[in-house]
Amino acid sequence: MSLLRPLPLIAALALFAAPALAQDMSRFGPGTAIPDYGQIAPVPGADPLPEGVEFKIVFDVSKAADEGALNKGVESAARFLNLQVAAGVPEENIKLAIVVHGPAVRDLLKPADGQTNPNAGLVAALAAHGVRIYVCGQSAAAFGIDKEDLLPGVNLALSAMTEHALLQQEGYTLNPF
Helix, strand or coil: CCCCCHHHHHHHHHHHHHHHHCCCCCCCECCCCCCCCCCECCCCCCCCCCCCCCEEEEEEECCCCCCCCCCHHHHHHHHHHHHHHHCCCCHHHEEEEEEECHHHHHHHECCCCCCCCCCHHHHHHHHHCCCEEEEEHHHHHHCCCCHHHECCCEEEECCHHHHHHHHHHCCCEEECC
16 A cells, blocks of 8 residues: 555645634734733633732743744733733732743844834833833843843843842742743
8 A cells, every 4th residue: 555645635634624723813802901912812701810819920931023023922921911900900919020031032122223123012011011021131142132222121131040030039930821
């Protein structure tokens, strides 16, 4: 039996399976805290959050965005904030930080002349909501980035490792998503 015979069947199955595996984003919409970023979906029947809950969460971001796109890791902080506010958590009970390292640090640069940075509005919105954003100084050095190259609202840390340790001492937990 030829190994090539099942290929058309496999290809046909893949075509039919692809729509079933695609995500349906039609239920997602803007949140109230940062409506332009971090779309969320209502979840009827979800367990309620404990009364008086407080969050101190740090997001670790190392993956760079595709050219001209938002950095999904940075946008996750906006999604988290929108989700919790929609669930009834007062915004003052939500403390967020983002530690960016590796190639993702380039997503937080001021745009060059005539260029735009799609992450600039996201960073400004997050900073306006008190989200602390740090770039790893070691990654910045590796990419030839100086503090004045960073978008407003972005801080330069000694290293991502150092900043994570400091945030952990302040009671922040790492969001694994």
